[in-house]
């Protein structure tokens with residue numbers, strides 16, 4: 001996701017299962033607090049939420065931590081009027097911007113994740129077909145019961161020990 005954001009995401013940390021006081025995820029400059037564990041690689045709504053919160057991190061770093069407390073205060077359900085520094089319109093703008101960015105990016109990033117999943121090397125189960133015998137060679141191999149012909153499970157290379165088994 002790094003190319004889509006103007007801040008260094010490698011410094012961002014997050015925590016799961018956090019009671020944020022209002023049941024919603026919360027971002028504060030370099031930290032995201034999720035209320036429950038999720039997997040953004042498998043769950044598109046979780047990805048959307050994460051992208052939304054990341055945009056809050058960007059806003060927070062751009063506007064300064066103090067200004068950003070505004071969102072925390074409002075989300076936490078505190079009486080916004082208690083704090084005269086709270087600019088409600090500013091908060092709504094940040095919320096809108098975060099949602100717009102997440103909406104724009106979710107499908108793009110999701111597609112990339114799906115492509116990565118296709119490219120990821122598939123773990124070959126160390127299992128042989130019926131009638132074959134497993135041989136614990138490098139990469140694993142499946143052989144005929146008399147070991148005359150073996151097929152390497154990783155490379156697919158077939159070796160013959162007897163003439164005529166090709």
Ligand SMILES: [Zn+2]
Pocket residue numbers: 052056095098
């Ligand atoms: Zn938000």
